[in-house]
Amino acid sequence: MDLTIQHFIALAPLLITSLTIVVVMLAIAWRRNHSQTFLLSVGGLNLALLSIYPALKVAPLVVTPLLQIDSFACLYMALILASTLACVTMAHAYLGDGKAGYPGNREELYLLILLAAAGGLVLVSAQHLAGLFIGLELLSVPVYGLVAYAFFNKRSLEAGIKYMVLSAAGSAFLLFGMALLYAEAGTLSFAGIGKVLEATGLPSPIASLGLGMMLVGLAFKLSLVPFHLWTPDVYEGAPAPVAAFLATASKVAVFAVLVRLFQISPVASSGILHDVLAVIAVASIIVGNLLALTQNNLKRLLGYSSIAHFGYLMIALVASKGMAVEAIGVYLVTYVLTSLGSFGVITMMSSPYNGRDADAMFEYRGLFWRRPYLTAVMTLMMLSLAGIPLTAGFIGKFYIIATGVESQLWWLIGSLIIGSAIGVFYYLRVMVTLYLADTKLPRHDAQFNWAQRTGGVMLLAIAILAFVLGVYPQPLLNLVQHAGLMG
Amino acid sequence: MILPWLILIPFIGGLLCWQGERFSATMPRWIALLTMSLELALGLWLWSTGNYSYAPAPGVDPTWAIEFKHLWIERFGISVHLALDGLSLLMILLTGLLGVLSVLCSWKEIQRNVGFFHLNLMWILGGVIGVFLAIDLFMFFFFWEMMLVPMYFLIALWGHSSADGKKTRIYAATKFFIFTQASGLIMLVAILGLVLVNFNQTGVITFDYATLLKTQLAPGTEYILMLGFFIAFAVKLPVVPFHSWLPDAHAQAPTAGSVDLAGILLKTAAYGLLRFALPLFPNASAEFAPIAMVLGLIGIFYGAFLAFAQTDIKRLIAFSSVSHMGFVLIGIYSGSQQALQGVVIQMIAHGLSAAALFILSGQLYERLHTRDMREMGGLWSRIAYLPAISLFFAAASLGLPGTGNFVGEFLILLGAFVATPWITAIATSGLVFGSVYSLIMIHRAYFGPAKSDEPLKGMDGREMIMVLGLAVLLVVLGVYPQPFLDTSAATMHGVQQWLGTAFTQLASAR
Numbered sequence: 001m002d003l004t005i006q007h008f009i010a011l012a013p014l015l016i017t018s019l020t021i022v023v024v025m026l027a028i029a030w031r032r033n034h035s036q037t038f039l040l041s042v043g044g045l046n047l048a049l050l051s052i053y054p055a056l057k058v059a060p061l062v063v064t065p066l067l068q069i070d071s072f073a074c075l076y077m078a079l080i081l082a083s084t085l086a087c088v089t090m091a092h093a094y095l096g097d098g099k100a101g102y103p104g105n106r107e108e109l110y111l112l113i114l115l116a117a118a119g120g121l122v123l124v125s126a127q128h129l130a131g132l133f134i135g136l137e138l139l140s141v142p143v144y145g146l147v148a149y150a151f152f153n154k155r156s157l158e159a160g161i162k163y164m165v166l167s168a169a170g171s172a173f174l175l176f177g178m179a180l181l182y183a184e185a186g187t188l189s190f191a192g193i194g195k196v197l198e199a200t201g202l203p204s205p206i207a208s209l210g211l212g213m214m215l216v217g218l219a220f221k222l223s224l225v226p227f228h229l230w231t232p233d234v235y236e237g238a239p240a241p242v243a244a245f246l247a248t249a250s251k252v253a254v255f256a257v258l259v260r261l262f263q264i265s266p267v268a269s270s271g272i273l274h275d276v277l278a279v280i281a282v283a284s285i286i287v288g289n290l291l292a293l294t295q296n297n298l299k300r301l302l303g304y305s306s307i308a309h310f311g312y313l314m315i316a317l318v319a320s321k322g323m324a325v326e327a328i329g330v331y332l333v334t335y336v337l338t339s340l341g342s343f344g345v346i347t348m349m350s351s352p353y354n355g356r357d358a359d360a361m362f363e364y365r366g367l368f369w370r371r372p373y374l375t376a377v378m379t380l381m382m383l384s385l386a387g388i389p390l391t392a393g394f395i396g397k398f399y400i401i402a403t404g405v406e407s408q409l410w411w412l413i414g415s416l417i418i419g420s421a422i423g424v425f426y427y428l429r430v431m432v433t434l435y436l437a438d439t440k441l442p443r444h445d446a447q448f449n450w451a452q453r454t455g456g457v458m459l460l461a462i463a464i465l466a467f468v469l470g471v472y473p474q475p476l477l478n479l480v481q482h483a484g485l486m487g
Numbered sequence: 488m489i490l491p492w493l494i495l496i497p498f499i500g501g502l503l504c505w506q507g508e509r510f511s512a513t514m515p516r517w518i519a520l521l522t523m524s525l526e527l528a529l530g531l532w533l534w535s536t537g538n539y540s541y542a543p544a545p546g547v548d549p550t551w552a553i554e555f556k557h558l559w560i561e562r563f564g565i566s567v568h569l570a571l572d573g574l575s576l577l578m579i580l581l582t583g584l585l586g587v588l589s590v591l592c593s594w595k596e597i598q599r600n601v602g603f604f605h606l607n608l609m610w611i612l613g614g615v616i617g618v619f620l621a622i623d624l625f626m627f628f629f630f631w632e633m634m635l636v637p638m639y640f641l642i643a644l645w646g647h648s649s650a651d652g653k654k655t656r657i658y659a660a661t662k663f664f665i666f667t668q669a670s671g672l673i674m675l676v677a678i679l680g681l682v683l684v685n686f687n688q689t690g691v692i693t694f695d696y697a698t699l700l701k702t703q704l705a706p707g708t709e710y711i712l713m714l715g716f717f718i719a720f721a722v723k724l725p726v727v728p729f730h731s732w733l734p735d736a737h738a739q740a741p742t743a744g745s746v747d748l749a750g751i752l753l754k755t756a757a758y759g760l761l762r763f764a765l766p767l768f769p770n771a772s773a774e775f776a777p778i779a780m781v782l783g784l785i786g787i788f789y790g791a792f793l794a795f796a797q798t799d800i801k802r803l804i805a806f807s808s809v810s811h812m813g814f815v816l817i818g819i820y821s822g823s824q825q826a827l828q829g830v831v832i833q834m835i836a837h838g839l840s841a842a843a844l845f846i847l848s849g850q851l852y853e854r855l856h857t858r859d860m861r862e863m864g865g866l867w868s869r870i871a872y873l874p875a876i877s878l879f880f881a882a883a884s885l886g887l888p889g890t891g892n893f894v895g896e897f898l899i900l901l902g903a904f905v906a907t908p909w910i911t912a913i914a915t916s917g918l919v920f921g922s923v924y925s926l927i928m929i930h931r932a933y934f935g936p937a938k939s940d941e942p943l944k945g946m947d948g949r950e951m952i953m954v955l956g957l958a959v960l961l962v963v964l965g966v967y968p969q970p971f972l973d974t975s976a977a978t979m980h981g982v983q984q985w986l987g988t989a990f991t992q993l994a995s996a997r
Contacts, residue, residue, distance in 0.1 A: 388668075401676060420669070424665050435640070435644055
């Protein structure tokens with residue numbers, strides 16, 4: 001096929017991100033400078049973000065058999081680029097400048113994050129199993145490096161190796177699943193697979209097995225129960241900005257491709273797989289919330305809570321009709337905002353890098369009396385994770401419940417209610433810790449001028465957005481409503 | 488435009504209180520007092536100028552004394568739809584009054600983080616007023632859940648842990664939050680169910696009360712949706728199997744928290760039943776009425792017995808609330824105009840008397856630093872005035888003629904007797920137990936041998952004005968309840984028609 005200028009415009013976000021990677025790499029080779037690398041990355045990401053607008057004008061457009069740029073892809077591209085931008089900004093504060101801060105080379109972190117973001121962009125527009133696999137690997141491989149970036153810290157290194165081994169196992173499952181599916185369908189494109197499977201009614205045992213194995217691979221990346229075991233350790237070991245990236249951009253991209261696969265070939269989620277998805281959803285909600293209950297480490301707690309949140313999202317995936325796609329979009333946006341906010345607070349507390357992150361609960365005790373505005377941000381984020389009105393999280397939860405009621409998935413709704421009741425307990429525990437009487441233990445603290453730095457400004461912007469969307473969500477709903485597949 | 492301001496004033500006042508702490512420690516108190524006085528004054532002004540013969544009734548589009556509507560979330564047809572009728576006005580007056588009192592009663596008690604305390608207090612009251620005004624179901628739920636957060640902070644940060652250290656204030660606050668939040672989500676599911684049924688019939692997504700009232704529901708669906716609403720309200724009211732958060736939350740909360748909980752938050756549940764559960768699901772409610780009344784009956788006796796067994800004076804008052812709310816539940820589901828009017832009076836009277844008892848026990852706590860009645864005794868001779876005033880409110884609480892509580896309980900029992908003589912007869916005997924626990928409280932705390940002869944500080948002007956003001960209001964309510972009855976008459980007539988029609992249909996079907 002011929003590539004016209006239209007195709008290049010449609011691909012612009014991906015192309016600009018890739019170009020930024022090359023430029024950043026050359027710049028590091030030419031002169032090591034933290035601020036320069038940071039500015040180049042931020043500039044590139046911003047340009048990529050802006051280029052989504054012209055891309056939207058030419059959408060929907062099929063670019064090579066692998067990718068399809070439609071408004072659905074554009075929404076998730078924007079989400080991935082924005083969260084990458086936030087993570088990069090956090091990383092700048094985290095690595096520190098001058099002598100204080102991270103002792104090793106700081107610049108490569110940006111390179112790796114940009115690479116992973118490019119993988120995410122491929123993933124959300126993939127309409128072909130090959131595209132899916134390329135995107136997924138491009139997303140995952142740099143993350144191994146990112147998780148182990150503070151490699152002289154034992155936990156970080158351990159987390160990196162653990163993630164690499166398990167992720168490779170997940171990819172192997174995915175590949176095997178694809179092979180089985182190809183053996184059955186004889187095509188790798190989502191639409192083609194859908195058509196072939198539809199012709200036979202329910203998917204055949206081999207196709208079901210193939211899809212099931214693919215699901216294992218993807219569920220691993222999304223840390224759904226029972227493939228969640230790596231999550232708390234990796235979240236704990238990874239540097240805070242990287243953990244934020246793992247929780248947001250990486251998961252959003254994988255979930256988006258899952259949605260596209262099941263929407264384009266709906267048969268793929270029928271039959272026994274439908275029940276499997278429902279069981280995974282219930283298990284993720286209950287197990288994730290229960291395990292979070294006793295955590296005293298904030299990063300582990302957020303890890304478990306993200307398991308539960310993807311369980312809630314699975315409800316919409318199981319429903320898969322009506323306003324499900326819209327609900328997923330809204331929920332992911334609110335979830336990304338909230339996760340970035342809470343990891344942002346941890347990052348601010350741990351900046352500049354100082355051996356280990358401030359992730360123990362006791363370090364947050366009485367934070368309100370020392371850093372009131374940072375605490376206000378954290379409170380808002382916890383309430384948003386719990387889905388209380390006046391925060392963005394409530395709108396997301398409202399959508400999920402509405403979708404569940406619409407599709408009459410009573411069991412799933414029931415587990416959501418139980419899950420959120422359990423969830424409230426540990427979110428409140430974090431929240432109230434912030435306000436308890438101060439102790440005089442040695443501790444990390446955010447720098448006094450945290451709010452004047454780029455990371456702090458970004459964090460405040462996220463908090464304000466989370467509040468505004470909770471009070472007046474209409475603009476977000478308009479945006480997501482127009483971001484349908486193929487539209 | 489006055490209705491949104493009624494909600495916004497406490498929210499803005501709360502923010503001012505928070506920032507006012509920068510200037511001086513008493514600044515937040517004065518701002519809060521001013522805010523709630525303004526709220527009360529606006530309420531009184533509305534009462535004197537409005538026409539409260541408008542209220543929603545079956546068969547016609549609801550009419551309101553004042554209405555405000557503004558589009559909010561277009562996607563779901565959600566609007567900021569506020570409306571005022573006699574019932575909501577009375578509840579707002581109660582909120583304003585108890586708001587003023589809860590600011591006054593924390594004047595000395597709260598010394599830490601005064602600004603943040605008043606922020607939370609004001610936001611609770613703002614949320615409660617939102618609940619009383621919202622007639623868009625999404626908005627109602629929004630406020631219903633929102634007011635939990637400041638209440639949680641109030642209990643968790645300024646509460647008292649129990650003396651043996653077993654039940655901390657954070658435990659109590661978390662329990663309160665989880666109970667109400669989980670039950671609230673069940674209500675949200677029911678609301679969405681109702682909205683989707685309406686959507687399937689008309690093709691319009693809306694959360695508007697007036698439109699949803701016209702929804703045709705299949706009997707089974709109606710019953711299940713009604714249960715979703717009932718569970719949420721039953722937890723808040725509280726109805727007996729769902730009550731266990733209440734004594735903990737009350738006992739551990741600071742005085743202002745207890746006043747707001749008992750005085751207003753419990754009333755949001757009764758209000759919710761009257762405004763939403765009965766009119767939206769009249770047939771299912773009529774079918775469910777015997778069960779609800781039996782639950783009310785259990786609540787009356789269970790609350791009374793447990794109140795009698797308490798040693799903590801605030802837990803005693805908390806269990807007495809369970810007992811009183813049993814009467815309210817019976818009144819609501821009796822379907823008679825008299826009983827429904829009694830419910831309104833009972834709600835106001837209980838709000839006043841429970842608030843007064845909590846304020847008095849807060850004053851005792853400030854003097855004795857204990858709420859344990861075993862360590863009291865013989866206080867009659869040691870404190871001037873306070874015991875006598877307590878005796879008055881205890882008598883009011885047991886329903887002494889001449890106080891508002893008597894009017895409320897009498898009307899409820901009188902109205903309910905026609906339809907359900909047996910349940911009413913049994914409920915009446917609950918009044919006896921009411922006297923037992925009220926008097927035993929007075930006896931244990933104020934009579935008997937004194938623990939020491941040292942006189943305690945008497946009541947100062949602020950403390951005196953609060954409780955005497957409440958006492959006067961209770962007597963007014965008991966002697967001349969007509970203005971209150973007139974104000975709520977139209978609303979209660981509407982509710983009665985909904986339920987009454989359903990009862991006749993049910994009777995003819997059997």
